Amino acid sequence: MEQYDVVVVGGGPSGAAVARDIAAAGYRVAILERDRDIGQPVQCSGLVTERTLAAAGISPEIAHNQLVGAAIHSPSGARYDIGGDRVHAYVLDRTRFDLSMMIQALELDVDVHANARVVDIDRERDSLRLTVESHRSIHEFSTRLVVGADGPRSIVAQFLELPPPVEVLRARGADVRLPARLAPDQVLIFTGERYAAGFFAWLIPLGRDRYRLGWGTSRAGSAQTLRNLTDDYPDIFSGMQILSQTGGLIPLGPRPVTSGERGMVVGDAAGQAKATSGGGLFTALTCARYCARTALDALSSDDFSAEKLSSYDRDWRADIGVELEHATALRSAYRELTDADLDLGLRMLRFRGMRAIVNRYGDIDYPSVLAARALRAAPSLLRLAHGRGNLRAFISDNAQSVVSASSD
Template identity: 40%
Template sequence: MTVGPPGLRVESVDVLVVGAGPAGSTAAEHLARAGHRVLVVEEHPKVGEPVQCAGLVSKRVLALAGSDSFVRTSVRGASVFGPSLRSISFRASEPRGYVIDRAALDVFLAEKAARAGAEIRTSTRFDRVVATSSSGVTVRLSGAPGGRSDVQARLVVGADGVASAVARAFRLRRPVEILPAFEAEFPRSPGDPDSVEVYLGRTIAPGLFGWWIPDGAGGARVGVAADADGTSARTYCGRLVERLARRFGRALGSPTAYIVSGIPIGALPATSGDRVLLVGDAAAQVKPLSGGGIFTGMRCAEIAGKVAHESLARDDLSRSALSAYDHAWRAELGEELRRALYLRRIFTRLNDAELDAVVEALRGAASEATIVAFGDIDFPTHVVRELLGRSPSLVRLLPKALGAWFSSGTYRIPEVEPGPLRK
């Protein structure tokens, strides 16, 4: 510990991780295990709270966490409803998704990071960068217990979610867009407990979709992520709840919890800089077709941990050394996210009649078999490509560029413009 300006403590660490969500704790665990001094700061008093997630994940998340202790139930099926409520359904013979207790996942991962040697400091907020020098970055923290304090870190990992203060402090770009999302949790709900439901349509959720997810205890998580067009995501969610009540033939009752947050779409063009890496939602490492970011965030955090360890060992934390992280995670996930972003652009331009026509084109045993065979919630563009290849009526509904994509292995989907610079 060194002494900074009068009355201010300055401690030194190798890595300051900002945010104890799944991405931050995963990066912290890997770096602490490699022998680095890691401090994780979390602005909330309790890790995992408030929950801002529907908690539907693939098996890969359980594998990355090394546990299934936080799983509440699994689902094998899904139904997709068009705007007119015509639907397609499919069911696999084995679980395809896991509904988790999201707070329990966050606590599990933070405890794992702590066991590896990281210090987790709650009620502590990253405020800003106060100085940079040849030995590190000095960062101002605020909050209990010690009021303000400064930390000097050789490397800062920004895992502070969609509104990342770290990304802002290091002047990294914003995501292409941020979709407002709203979810209500109902302790009792009719519906198939082995299946999730997805609702499409401009009046329900323009820009993404609405969801009904069984919670494993007889209730359900009902939410929407929708473009901000002057109507709030909460209003859209209310419409979905009314629609569900009509479909189920009875009201869902009163919700016991609400979630309001934003989903970043369109990964940042650079997720590293001098002495900084961004992981998870802070880097917008989120699947553009579903808004899911737990798998992508945790996997990228693992990659960040490896690259950061090598850079710390060489004592080269320059932008060019850390750009190895950008290259590594994009080599694994970049093409999927890019394709999904492009497909999302096409999808969001479809009107309700066209969305109904897409659902109609997907009806039938052949499409259902293709979806069951190729459906993967982490890599959804694979099944889209298969469906386009097998369904001429679907291709006719969509732009010509997509035809080029599925008929040629080398066709490169156009880039979507990056998000704006941060002020």
């Protein structure tokens, strides 16, 4: 049986980051990854900020494209252009991104086992035993500590009996070729029941005639969404050729507890993606730092008790916990808006002042900053949320800046 100080289950960005940072201190670390190829299959649209690339230690040169703005389409088809002032986001090749992160881990002597699916975890006296299915045979690994970076259906979270995230969103996508001539540096957003009930759809330019289409939803099937977009926006989608399709689950609203005796979970396994957008790379890498720090502390003191590891929970929540809670509250309120509510709310973007606020405070990593500023500038938006408890909770959390300003 192979023995490690830490076994990380899952070879995505959060697993690679945690493994890299623990191995950098000289500990023996393994990554067990179910899939054969790191970074495949791609289940991501790859839209990130420069901050995310910095957290990953990867140069922006890896990106397919840079985006300076967005055009938001209301349910009834009105279009509002925002941004255009500076680079707001980068579009990644996720496979290259994941591989680059994995190389960082390999350079620090992390043992990476691909095609290795963890099927069981058991407690021994002073360690854990992981049973792994690989090439149709069974292998066993022994470890002092396990880190679950194993995505939405985390086996490590099940083993630690962690409570579930608030919601699991279904996201679908396709890389497409479009004959239409669209701005090469602007993401298009489509809102409304017909495209992405309770969420939104997006079209990201990749360069030349290639685009990445995606949508999150708990209802409409893929075929219906694509038909509706083509019917309603023929100037954009006529002649669309689908090159490849993808899809996956995004857990939103973090698990209330993300650690237990001899284990922690991070990234999608912990439900750390932003509930407003489903973006999970920045938050995963942020939390990975705290996860590695707690692991190093536990290893050096040989204390893997639930109490010791709970400092991970405290640390990541002190950093981005409030932001994730706000995002969850905003999402709950957003889900309750009707198409008519959305049409009305988005009309605020006709005003130059509101567009200036969006341009100044819009930050896909910290969406609640913009939400608070927008509500402060346009208290009438609160009327959309009349009787909607979650938005009221968000507002009361921001009471100083939002409610007092709205009654000015």
